[in-house]
Amino acid sequence: xxxxxxxxxxxxxxxxxxxxxxxxxxxxxxxxxxxxxxxxxxxxxxxxxxxxxxxxxxxxxxxxxxxxxxxxxxxxxxxxxxxxxxxxxxxxxxxxxxxxxxxxxxxxxxxxxxxxxxxxxxxxxxxxxxxxxxxxxxxxxxxxxxxxxxxxxxxxxxxxxxxxxxxxxxxxxxxxxxxxxxxxxxxxxxxxxxxx
Amino acid sequence: xxxxxxxxxxxxxxxxxxxxxxxxxxxxxxxxxxxxxxxxxxxxxxxxxxxxxxxxxxxxxxxxxxxxxxxxxxxxxxxxxxxxxxxxxxxxxxxxxxxxxxxxxxxxxxx
Numbered sequence: 001x002x003x004x005x006x007x008x009x010x011x012x013x014x015x016x017x018x019x020x021x022x023x024x025x026x027x028x029x030x031x032x033x034x035x036x037x038x039x040x041x042x043x044x045x046x047x048x049x050x051x052x053x054x055x056x057x058x059x060x061x062x063x064x065x066x067x068x069x070x071x072x073x074x075x076x077x078x079x080x081x082x083x084x085x086x087x088x089x090x091x092x093x094x095x096x097x098x099x100x101x102x103x104x105x106x107x108x109x110x111x112x113x114x115x116x117x118x119x120x121x122x123x124x125x126x127x128x129x130x131x132x133x134x135x136x137x138x139x140x141x142x143x144x145x146x147x148x149x150x151x152x153x154x155x156x157x158x159x160x161x162x163x164x165x166x167x168x169x170x171x172x173x174x175x176x177x178x179x180x181x182x183x184x185x186x187x188x189x190x191x192x193x194x195x196x
Numbered sequence: 197x198x199x200x201x202x203x204x205x206x207x208x209x210x211x212x213x214x215x216x217x218x219x220x221x222x223x224x225x226x227x228x229x230x231x232x233x234x235x236x237x238x239x240x241x242x243x244x245x246x247x248x249x250x251x252x253x254x255x256x257x258x259x260x261x262x263x264x265x266x267x268x269x270x271x272x273x274x275x276x277x278x279x280x281x282x283x284x285x286x287x288x289x290x291x292x293x294x295x296x297x298x299x300x301x302x303x304x305x306x307x
Contacts, residue, residue, distance in 0.1 A: 037248055037249070038250055038277065038279050038283045038284050039250065039284065039288050040247075040248060040250040040251040040284075040288060040289065040292040041247070041248045041250075041251055042245055042246070042247050042248075042251045042292065042295060042296065042299070043245060043246045043247075044243060044244070044245050044246075044299065045235075045243075045244045045245065045246060
């Protein structure tokens with residue numbers, strides 16, 4: 001496609017297109033430049049995810065006005081993982097260790113002795129629990145007892161937009177969001193796609 | 197049509213120190229234009245890039261006129277896009293050129 005001077009223009013597509021598309025594009029470019037988007041930008045898209053980028057970013061970034069409950073007694077449409085439940089005084093405590101076996105003392109039903117003194121159904125010292133919405137580390141100041149193998153609760157899993165990080169315990173300031181189960185599936189689908 | 201701005205003369209030393217840009221012979225670009233930008237497929241390595249108008253015009257300039265110095269590319273961009281130097285400073289074009297060089301889209305040489 002050439003302009004009035006005969007010089008080649010950026011093709012609207014390398015496949016045949018009609019002049020209405022070309023005219024629309026030229027007009028749109030004038031508007032874009034007039035709006036101030038002149039400074040050059042170039043982004044490299046992840047291979048295998050080009051067609052999914054816009055939709056997965058949208059579902060990851062879209063957060064509901066009412067955030068979902070962090071812990072539920074049953075699965076729902078949010079991406080969740082099972083977590084141990086225990087007690088701290090009169091409140092329920094939910095373990096958010098990504099490796100849940102690190103939530104408790106010696107394995108339930110075993111006769112091993114935890115050198116840190118925890119019994120089989122106590123929160124392991126150093127493990128992280130959520131009590132009344134507050135994050136705390138099990139230890140002398142936060143004793144979690146009666147950790148039960150079932151029923152467990154379902155904790156929200158927080159993920160990054162690339163799907164490379166997923167955790168029950170997002171650090172303050174980390175760019176992680178809870179996502180719907182379908183969104184997580186699409187993020188993973190874009191990540192493992194064999195396209196490109 | 198905008199008036200052609202003649203290339204200003206510059207000292208020999210300054211001209212020699214400026215990199216000159218060209219597209220490698222093995223390169224093949226496939227462009228497609230969407231509302232959100234221009235998608236360009238680098239067939240040589242199988243990478244896809246999202247460019248805005250300025251970046252796409254820069255790549256096209258280098259492709260059509262190999263061996264241009266950065267300052268010459270900048271002047272032609274200002275004419276082509278009909279913008280002022282304040283809106284599109286030379287430094288932005290320099291940074292873009294080196295970014296494209298990092299991506300293997302263009303190469304630099306010193307004459």
